[in-house]
Amino acid sequence: MDRADIVHENFLRRVAGRDLPAGRPPEGPLTAAGAAEIFRAACVSRALDRQSRVMQRAGQGFYTIGSSGHEGMAAVAQALRPGDMAFLHYRDAAFQIARSRQVPGQDMAWDMLLSFAASSEDPISGGRHKVLGSKRLSIPPQTSTIASHLPKAVGAAYSIGAARRWRPEHAVLADDGLVFASFGDASANHSTAQGAFNTAQWTAYQGVPLPLLFCCEDNGIGISTKTPPGWIAASFGNRPGLDYFACDGLDIFDSFRTAQRAADVVRARRKPAFLHIRTIRLYGHAGADVPTTYLPRDEVEAEEAQDPLLHMVRQLDQAGALTPDQALQVYTETAAEVARLAERAVTRPRLRTAAGVMAALIPPKRACAPSNGPDAAAREAAFGSDLKQMAEPQPMARLITWALTDLMLDHREIVVMGEDVGRKGGVYGVTQKLQQRFGADRVIDTLLDEQSILGLAIGMAQNGFCPMPEIQFLAYLHNAEDQLRGEAATLPFFSNGQFSNPMVLRIAGLGYQKGFGGHFHNDNSVAVLRDIPGLILACPSSGADAVRMLRTCVRLAREEQRVVVFLEPIALYPMRDLHAEKDGGWMTLYPDRAEVIAQGEVGVHGAGDDLAIISFGNGTYLSRQAEPALVDAGIKARIIDLRWLSPLPKAALSRAVEGARHILIVDETRQSGGVAEALMAHFVEAAPGVPLARLTAEDSFIATGPAYAATLPSRDGIVAAATALINR
Ligand SMILES: Cc1ncc(C[n+]2csc(CCOP(=O)(O)OP(=O)(O)O)c2C)c(N)n1
Numbered sequence: 001m002d003r004a005d006i007v008h009e010n011f012l013r014r015v016a017g018r019d020l021p022a023g024r025p026p027e028g029p030l031t032a033a034g035a036a037e038i039f040r041a042a043c044v045s046r047a048l049d050r051q052s053r054v055m056q057r058a059g060q061g062f063y064t065i066g067s068s069g070h071e072g073m074a075a076v077a078q079a080l081r082p083g084d085m086a087f088l089h090y091r092d093a094a095f096q097i098a099r100s101r102q103v104p105g106q107d108m109a110w111d112m113l114l115s116f117a118a119s120s121e122d123p124i125s126g127g128r129h130k131v132l133g134s135k136r137l138s139i140p141p142q143t144s145t146i147a148s149h150l151p152k153a154v155g156a157a158y159s160i161g162a163a164r165r166w167r168p169e170h171a172v173l174a175d176d177g178l179v180f181a182s183f184g185d186a187s188a189n190h191s192t193a194q195g196a197f198n199t200a201q202w203t204a205y206q207g208v209p210l211p212l213l214f215c216c217e218d219n220g221i222g223i224s225t226k227t228p229p230g231w232i233a234a235s236f237g238n239r240p241g242l243d244y245f246a247c248d249g250l251d252i253f254d255s256f257r258t259a260q261r262a263a264d265v266v267r268a269r270r271k272p273a274f275l276h277i278r279t280i281r282l283y284g285h286a287g288a289d290v291p292t293t294y295l296p297r298d299e300v301e302a303e304e305a306q307d308p309l310l311h312m313v314r315q316l317d318q319a320g321a322l323t324p325d326q327a328l329q330v331y332t333e334t335a336a337e338v339a340r341l342a343e344r345a346v347t348r349p350r351l352r353t354a355a356g357v358m359a360a361l362i363p364p365k366r367a368c369a370p371s372n373g374p375d376a377a378a379r380e381a382a383f384g385s386d387l388k389q390m391a392e393p394q395p396m397a398r399l400i401t402w403a404l405t406d407l408m409l410d411h412r413e414i415v416v417m418g419e420d421v422g423r424k425g426g427v428y429g430v431t432q433k434l435q436q437r438f439g440a441d442r443v444i445d446t447l448l449d450e451q452s453i454l455g456l457a458i459g460m461a462q463n464g465f466c467p468m469p470e471i472q473f474l475a476y477l478h479n480a481e482d483q484l485r486g487e488a489a490t491l492p493f494f495s496n497g498q499f500s501n502p503m504v505l506r507i508a509g510l511g512y513q514k515g516f517g518g519h520f521h522n523d524n525s526v527a528v529l530r531d532i533p534g535l536i537l538a539c540p541s542s543g544a545d546a547v548r549m550l551r552t553c554v555r556l557a558r559e560e561q562r563v564v565v566f567l568e569p570i571a572l573y574p575m576r577d578l579h580a581e582k583d584g585g586w587m588t589l590y591p592d593r594a595e596v597i598a599q600g601e602v603g604v605h606g607a608g609d610d611l612a613i614i615s616f617g618n619g620t621y622l623s624r625q626a627e628p629a630l631v632d633a634g635i636k637a638r639i640i641d642l643r644w645l646s647p648l649p650k651a652a653l654s655r656a657v658e659g660a661r662h663i664l665i666v667d668e669t670r671q672s673g674g675v676a677e678a679l680m681a682h683f684v685e686a687a688p689g690v691p692l693a694r695l696t697a698e699d700s701f702i703a704t705g706p707a708y709a710a711t712l713p714s715r716d717g718i719v720a721a722a723t724a725l726i727n728r
């Protein structure tokens with residue numbers, strides 16, 4: 001027999017026989033009516049778990065990970081407010097159901113059955129996944145990647161304090177709210193989780209407000225690997241900046257009382273706390289997992305004998321809330337009702353087409369109050385002596401600083417965060433003076449942890465800010481890329497566009513730093529960014545373009561709720577000259593504030609028909625350097641600056657190469673997984689018959705010293721490749 005059926009039969013038999021497990025009597029502020037509410041929520045959760053298995057066996061449900069054993073979390077929900085944003089562990093159906101009972105007009109059993117059935121009417125994911133979540137209940141859906149929701153929970157909690165100082169137009173969290181984030185005992189060990197705890201502690205340690213309640217649901221095991229007994233208490237019981245509370249999830253009175261105390265501390269003192277709740281895990285990890293294959297049967301049975309629903313029946317009786325017979329009736333009626341609802345849920349429409357699935361990749365646009373921009377005096381005060389320099393052409397780094405200054409003047413909700421972005425003004429000075437201009441609230445020197453930087457951005461974005469996080473070097477995105485790939489980019493997708501985390505992530509990257517840094521500081525791969533559905537990847541090659549593109553990127557984030565990555569070519573930050581020393585050929589004027597480059601608009605230099613060179617970043621600069629040699633060789637070329645690396649601006653590219661007799665792609669990223677792969681494929685499809693070649697970086701890491709550019713495309717290499725292509 002399925003263990004779910006065994007647990008069910010045990011429940012019926014033991015309640016009927018008044019054979020209830022021993023435990024502490026009810027104690028504390030939970031009322032009899034409140035306890036009955038928690039039990040009702042727990043019964044819905046239990047019935048849904050069982051129903052999901054029935055549905056899967058019938059081919060009508062697609063995922064069965066359950067909450068049985070964790071029903072005590074309903075008491076934790078009861079101790080919070082429905083507006084307290086909750087980033088939930090996948091076992092928190094009972095929490096979600098209990099919360100839904102605090103908000104009028106909810107039918108959570110029906111909603112969740114639609115999700116089990118993968119119906120397009122599922123109100124959270126639109127049929128894309130069986131996932132917990134609800135817009136009305138402030139429960140953003142979470143992916144299954146362990147602990148990856150914790151960094152953004154820290155960010156969301158931080159945003160509450162920030163919004164108390166200045167409230168963004170699209171803020172959703174209450175000033176006196178808190179953020180709740182739950183996870184399993186095994187997940188607590190994940191480096192992502194540990195990073196989030198540390199960031200919360202580091203923040204609180206300095207007295208910065210951070211109303212965040214962590215909740216570890218300790219069932220003693222992660223799939224088949226046991227947590228050493230006492231580990232969670234030993235590890236979390238005594239950490240600086242993190243108050244520790246422990247309760248027994250089998251005792252809803254204790255759980256409610258302790259969760260309420262913890263929440264009170266978090267809310268009143270705006271400090272993070274750690275709630276350690278003991279739970280058990282019934283019927284193994286998920287549908288196909290049979291716990292008796294790796295645990296002794298008597299151990300499994302001993303755990304089943306502690307069914308939290310049986311403990312609730314005992315406590316409800318002791319509290320005078322429900323007799324065991326009444327509780328049994330609630331249990332059976334709930335199961336029958338859930339089964340009835342399921343029959344209808346499986347008849348509801350499902351997603352069938354690619355277009356249907358993809359409809360939520362890009363979040364909906366939102367209305368933003370118009371900004372008139374700052375008055376001249378405010379601008380003068382912010383820019384100071386920089387205003388005079390605007391009359392002269394400048395290198396890219398300075399123009400980006402100015403663009404950031406104007407954008408931050410225009411849009412109060414923009415917040416910059418990263419390692420060394422504030423006091424120092426960034427490793428390359430790009431964020432220089434921003435902290436003096438806008439304060440440490442808006443230009444945040446974070447601790448050294450990229451996951452936390454992105455988590456801060458995601459969390460603040462969910463509360464209406466427009467974050468512009470910075471990753472110091474492209475190479476250091478990689479230890480945090482899941483925050484972008486798995487979290488930021490997927491949120492609109494599986495919340496059916498209801499939740500979003502718009503941001504513009506600035507990353508300094510690519511190669512060609514003369515003799516500096518080797519592959520640590522010259523990473524020339526963007527493969528990890530290019531294939532993220534919905535993500536926009538921009539890369540300017542000149543200062544003026546950078547300014548105009550950055551304005552568009554911010555508009556895309558603010559108004560279209562997009563996740564945008566702005567890749568800044570480090571080697572071009574200080575670049576002044578193009579062909580000869582002191583020619584100033586690569587400096588540009590600061591573009592008028594109204595000037596923008598639209599997403600998907602490519603840059604075209606020259607009008608030659610012999611050859612179209614397609615490039616971006618440093619490659620565009622080198623191609624421009626190659627131009628005189630091409631002219632000398634009698635090759636009339638045009639140089640097309642891609643600007644938008646993902647999604648590829650296919651229509652604009654096709655227009656830009658019209659009439660060109662050859663196409664050369666110059667790509668400073670690696671041959672494998674590089675941008676050229678996509679461009680080659682595009683032109684094979686879109687310009688068949690036009691001779692096509694590519695010059696890419698080698699499949700190598702970059703060296704430091706004299707060979708710093710040896711593996712990368714060069715000006716001479718471009719000339720050689722162009723000549724070879726034309727003479728082919
Ligand atoms: C980053 C990551 N690694 C591995 C997994 C696979 N996985 C899913 S749940 C799980 C165990 C989690 O155990 P615990 O945190 O104790 O939660 P429980 O299931 O016991 O409630 C693992 C290893 C995952 N989802 N994400």
Ligand SMILES: [Mg+2]
Nearest residue numbers: 184185221222
């Ligand atoms: Mg566990």
